[in-house]
Amino acid sequence: EADIYQTPRYLVIGTGKKITLECSQTMGHDKMYWYQQDPGMELHLIHYSYGVNSTEKGDLSSESTVSRIRTEHFPLTLESARPSHTSQYLCASSEPRLAGDTQYFGPGTRLTVL
Amino acid sequence: AQKITQTQPGMFVQEKEAVTLDCTYDTSDQSYGLFWYKQPSSGEMIFLIYQGSYDEQNATEGRYSLNFQKARKSANLVISASQLGDSAMYFCAMMASDSNYQLIWGAGTKLIIKP
Numbered sequence: 001e002a003d004i005y006q007t008p009r010y011l012v013i014g015t016g017k018k019i020t021l022e023c024s025q026t027m028g029h030d031k032m033y034w035y036q037q038d039p040g041m042e043l044h045l046i047h048y049s050y051g052v053n054s055t056e057k058g059d060l061s062s063e064s065t066v067s068r069i070r071t072e073h074f075p076l077t078l079e080s081a082r083p084s085h086t087s088q089y090l091c092a093s094s095e096p097r098l099a100g101d102t103q104y105f106g107p108g109t110r111l112t113v114l
Numbered sequence: 115a116q117k118i119t120q121t122q123p124g125m126f127v128q129e130k131e132a133v134t135l136d137c138t139y140d141t142s143d144q145s146y147g148l149f150w151y152k153q154p155s156s157g158e159m160i161f162l163i164y165q166g167s168y169d170e171q172n173a174t175e176g177r178y179s180l181n182f183q184k185a186r187k188s189a190n191l192v193i194s195a196s197q198l199g200d201s202a203m204y205f206c207a208m209m210a211s212d213s214n215y216q217l218i219w220g221a222g223t224k225l226i227i228k229p
Contacts, residue, residue, distance in 0.1 A: 040203065040222070040224070041221070041222075042205065042219045042220065042221050042222060043159075043205070043217075043219045045216055045217070048216070058216070059216070088157055090157075090159055092159075101147075101209065101215070102147075102149065102161060102164055103149075103161070103217060104161055105151075105158060105159035105160075105161075106158070107156075107157065107158045108157045108158055108159075110157065
């Protein structure tokens, strides 16, 4: 099982501010992911990485950007937060299996943009 | 196209009863993985159980078991002897090569255990 950490857990911020959501994992997993989830709704993949210096956009268009300079660290940045960015952001890393990697999630960051 | 369908938006179950959460999937791949996750009101997503398409036995993890019926393309989660702490959202997900090995998620089922 992965140890995966996200900070902050909760963030309330004004429109136009730049924010970075932190995600770190200690299991040495190559693959990491960011999801956006509105309350009670399904998850939407916004970014993923297969390793250092590898980042890809997911199915859901997002104004955020990510970086992967170190294996254990996968931060997400919003250059200018807007109320439409209000949501929960979940970070995950995955452990390979024969047919399908198992993703383990951090506790999430609940973002509210005023 | 790959798809996960969870037909039960919400369920009420009496404590200590067994509960079955439905999940059907659609993929043209022969090799795929099926997953169930639990999301309490606190928001974290907790991995529960995994079933590979080539696994002949149904997966079990403690009180959780996965009723895998390949021909029907169903992967129902069974929770035995439900507890109040089982109240949460439950998501079914699938990973296959035709989804570029990304998880495809169902819409979730909200389970409430009644004392």
